[in-house]
Structures are given as structure tokens and as C-alpha cells.
Amino acid sequence: MTAVNLPASDPARDPAAPITSKPRTLAHQKAKGLKPGSPKPAKERCSECGLCDTHYIAYVKEACAFLNQQFDGLETASHGRPRDLENDRELYFGVHQEMFAARNTQPIEGAQWTGIVSLLACEMLERGLVEGVICVQNSPTDRFGPMPIVARTPAEVLAAKVNKPTLSPNLSVLEQIEQAGMKRVLAIGVGCQIQALRAVQHEIGLEKLYVLGMPCVDNVDRAGLQKFLETTSRSPETVVHYEFMQDFRVHFRHEDGSIELVPFFGLNTKELKDVFAPSCMSCFDYTNGLADLVVGYMGAPFQWQWIVVRNETGAEMLDLIRDRLETQPVSSSGDRKQAVQQSIPAYDQGVTLPMWAARLMGVFIERFGPKGLEYARFSIDSHFTRNYLYTRRNHPETLEDHVPEFAKKIVSQYQLPKS
Numbered sequence: 001m002t003a004v005n006l007p008a009s010d011p012a013r014d015p016a017a018p019i020t021s022k023p024r025t026l027a028h029q030k031a032k033g034l035k036p037g038s039p040k041p042a043k044e045r046c047s048e049c050g051l052c053d054t055h056y057i058a059y060v061k062e063a064c065a066f067l068n069q070q071f072d073g074l075e076t077a078s079h080g081r082p083r084d085l086e087n088d089r090e091l092y093f094g095v096h097q098e099m100f101a102a103r104n105t106q107p108i109e110g111a112q113w114t115g116i117v118s119l120l121a122c123e124m125l126e127r128g129l130v131e132g133v134i135c136v137q138n139s140p141t142d143r144f145g146p147m148p149i150v151a152r153t154p155a156e157v158l159a160a161k162v163n164k165p166t167l168s169p170n171l172s173v174l175e176q177i178e179q180a181g182m183k184r185v186l187a188i189g190v191g192c193q194i195q196a197l198r199a200v201q202h203e204i205g206l207e208k209l210y211v212l213g214m215p216c217v218d219n220v221d222r223a224g225l226q227k228f229l230e231t232t233s234r235s236p237e238t239v240v241h242y243e244f245m246q247d248f249r250v251h252f253r254h255e256d257g258s259i260e261l262v263p264f265f266g267l268n269t270k271e272l273k274d275v276f277a278p279s280c281m282s283c284f285d286y287t288n289g290l291a292d293l294v295v296g297y298m299g300a301p302f303q304w305q306w307i308v309v310r311n312e313t314g315a316e317m318l319d320l321i322r323d324r325l326e327t328q329p330v331s332s333s334g335d336r337k338q339a340v341q342q343s344i345p346a347y348d349q350g351v352t353l354p355m356w357a358a359r360l361m362g363v364f365i366e367r368f369g370p371k372g373l374e375y376a377r378f379s380i381d382s383h384f385t386r387n388y389l390y391t392r393r394n395h396p397e398t399l400e401d402h403v404p405e406f407a408k409k410i411v412s413q414y415q416l417p418k419s
């Protein structure tokens with residue numbers, strides 16, 4: 001089991017030391033969250049994870065993923081050890097005991113994929129394993145506007161299904177958990193939110209925290225999302241759902257149920273270059289390395305979800321719904337390296353292919369390109385090299401400390417531009 005009462009980063013602490021419970025410091029009780037719109041401690045690199053909206057801002061210097069990279073220590077605290085950099089699967093996908101592809105045998109209508117995340121969260125509430133679930137619904141006035149909540153019923157969890165493809169302050173509800181006196185909680189979130197949560201989890205007064213993570217990359221703020229939709233979709237106002245898929249196309253689902261496909265290689269890279277949030281251009285936690293259980297799609301065959309069980313808590317969670325899943329082993333084929341190397345200068349120069357050439361390229365790469373885990377490595381390599389360059393160019397003084405060792409090792413396989 002993952003220990004609770006995990007210590008926040010302490011520079012004096014040996015990250016490999018076993019985790020023991022640490023008394024709560026309660027330093028947060030006198031602190032106050034920032035007012036909406038106030039500048040955040042991580043400045044432009046803030047991913048709006050929500051921590052600074054609460055009194056847990058007291059720990060921001062240690063907890064914020066953009067102010068204090070502490071991957072090894074938090075992996076050790078969460079899983080009992082840091083990832084093994086000599087093991088290729090761990091280097092890329094983090095500490096894990098099991099990995100496979102799965103589908104919910106009774107897909108949840110309107111979920112992002114087959115609704116494995118919502119299914120599990122509902123099950124945990126129904127069985128009384130947790131009293132609340134941190135998740136994010138839509139704001140009533142904006143279908144893509146995030147509205148984090150602590151769900152107490154399956155109906156509230158189901159109302160949070162489907163991605164809100166924007167930065168979301170999920171941790172802004174942390175104070176509610178402490179005030180409600182909750183002791184057992186499930187948190188659903190993406191990497192930057194989970195890094196901050198892991199660093200403060202011993203301060204919330206919980207007996208047990210379960211963490212269900214999703215991979216995440218290339219997120220945007222609400223204005224960036226609008227620009228992306230307007231630049232890329234034929235009908236931005238009717239998009240209800242989109243995903244960058246393993247077939248190298250963006251799949252937009254519209255209100256009338258129609259699907260629009262846009263090849264990655266046809267994206268207007270020049271226009272879109274500054275659309276991704278600076279936080280996401282500086283992020284190296286694509287596969288949510290600190291969650292107990294990860295549910296995504298990147299390492300699975302097209303139209304399957306990808307499940308990564310990181311520790312005993314993750315296995316305990318998955319066991320609740322195993323019999324509701326159709327599964328198959330993960331596989332891997334193709335060779336990503338050349339495509340990644342070529343994408344580095346192409347992205348830098350904002351190369352955009354005409355649509356006919358992009359479609360042709362998409363068809364070719366779908367047939368002969370990397371698949372399964374190799375597709376996931378392709379995506380990780382492309383984003384890590386891009387984000388490494390972004391950090392080197394825009395925040396050179398933080399490069400050494402901010403980039404985790406696993407990401408440095410991945411990036412070192414490629415030749416980067418000198419400046």
C-alpha cells in the first residue's frame with residue numbers, strides 16, 4: 001500500500017529513505033489562497049493547478065511542479081522507489097507493475113473514451129472506499145470551462161466525464177476536503193496537479209488518498225483553446241470533444257455526432273506555435289509518474305485505453321473493475337527515432353504541409369509508422385525535445401534543476417539545434 005502522510009520535499013532528506021509518517025505542520029492554517037486573477041508564484045509557467053487558490057499555497061515553493069522539480073523523491077514516496085533509468089519501459093513510462101490495453105465492456109456514453117476513469121470513480125464511491133472524488137465538471141456557461149468539484153455521488157462523478165481540454169484548477173477544492181473532515185479521497189488529475197498534490201498530501205489530514213492519473217500534454221488556457229479550434233476545425237463552435245489520436249490525426253467530434261479528422265502534419269504550426277501554455281511547454285510529466293493508476297490511450301492500439309498500474313494502491317483500485325474490462329497486452333512496432341529527429345527542425349521552423357500532402361503523409365505513417373508503445377515513445381520524444389529546447393531558450397537558469405533525469409536521458413538521444 002502507498003503510505004499516507006508523505007513528507008513534502010525536504011532538501012535535507014534522502015529521497016531514497018523509507019517513508020514514515022510525518023506530523024502535519026499545519027503551516028497552511030494561517031495562509032490564504034490568492035484572489036482570482038492574481039499573479040502566481042510560478043509566474044507565466046503556472047499551470048493553474050489550483051493549489052495557490054487555497055491555503056496550501058503555504059507550501060508552494062516546495063510543492064509547485066514549476067518551482068521545485070523533485071521527481072525522484074516523490075516517486076520514492078509514492079511507489080517506494082524512483083524509476084529505473086536503465087529499464088527502457090520505466091525510463092519512458094515510469095514505475096509500474098502492470099501495463100495493458102483495455103476497454104470498458106459497457107462504454108459510458110459521452111465519456112472521453114470508454115469511461116474507465118468515471119467507472120472506477122463511481123465504483124469507489126458506491127463501495128464506500130472513498131467519501132469524495134476530486135474531479136472537474138463543465139462550468140454551466142462554457143462547455144469547455146473547467147469547474148472542479150469534490151463529487152460525493154456517482155451522479156456528480158458522471159457529470160464530470162469527458163476532458164475539459166484546458167488548464168484546470170483541480171486542487172482549488174482541497175480546502176473543502178479538510179473542512180468537510182473527509183478521510184478517504186480519490187483524486188483524478190493530470191501530472192502537474194498530481195505533483196503538487198503528492199507534495200502536500202500529508203497536510204490534508206487524510207487517512208487514505210487514491211490517485212487516478214491521466215497522461216497529459218499540450219494543454220492550453222481558454223483563449224488558446226479558442227485559437228486552436230478556430231485555426232484547426234471547420235466548425236469551432238460545434239466541437240464537443242477532441243483528441244490527438246494514435247492514427248496521427250486530430251479527431252474532432254461535433255454536436256451532431258459527426259467526426260472531423262485533421263492530420264497532425266496539416267496543422268498550422270506557425271499559427272499554433274504560441275498556443276500551448278508555457279507550463280505545458282515546460283512539462284516533463286507526460287505519463288503522470290506519481291499517480292497510483294494511470295488511464296490514457298497513448299500506448300494502446302487505436303480505440304483502446306492504456307492502463308498503467310504503478311503500485312499496490314493502483315492494483316487495489318483496478319481490481320474493483322477488472323471484470324468490467326475487455327483487455328489485451330500492449331504491443332510495440334516500428335521505429336520512431338528518425339521521425340522524431342526530423343520533427344525537431346520542422347517544428348522549430350513552423351513547417352506546415354499543404355492539406356493534400358499532409359493527408360498522404362498521414363496515411364503513409366499510419367501504415368508504416370510507430371505503433372503501440374513505440375507510438376507513445378514517439379510522442380514522448382517529440383514533446384520532451386521540444387520542451388527541453390523551450391526551457392533552454394526561455395528559462396536557461398532553471399534548465400539543470402527543472403528537467404528530471406529521465407527526461408534528460410530521453411532527450412540526449414537526439415541532436416538539438418545549438419541555439
Ligand SMILES: Cc1cc2nc3c(=O)[nH]c(=O)nc-3n(C[C@H](O)[C@H](O)[C@H](O)COP(=O)(O)OP(=O)(O)OC[C@H]3O[C@@H](n4cnc5c(N)ncnc54)[C@H](O)[C@@H]3O)c2cc1C
Nearest residue numbers: 111112113114115116117118135136162163164296297298
Ligand atoms: C487535458 C488532458 C490531456 C490529455 N492528453 C492525453 C495524451 O496526450 N495522451 C493520452 O494517452 N491521454 C491523454 N489524456 C487522457 C485521455 O484523454 C482520457 O482522459 C483518458 O483516457 C480517460 O478516458 P475516460 O473515457 O476513461 O475518461 P472519462 O470517464 O470521460 O473521465 C474523464 C475525467 O477527466 C477529468 N478531467 C477532465 N478534464 C480535466 C483536466 N483538464 N484536468 C484534470 N482532469 C480532467 C474529469 O474529472 C473526469 O473524471 C488527457 C486528458 C486530459 C484531461
Ligand code: SF4
Nearest residue numbers: 042046047049052064
Ligand atoms: S502551478 Fe499550481 S502551485 Fe504552481 S504557481 Fe501555479 S497554481 Fe501555484
Ligand code: SF4
Nearest residue numbers: 191192216219280283
Ligand atoms: S501538459 Fe503538463 S503542465 Fe500542462 S496541463 Fe498537462 S500535466 Fe499540466
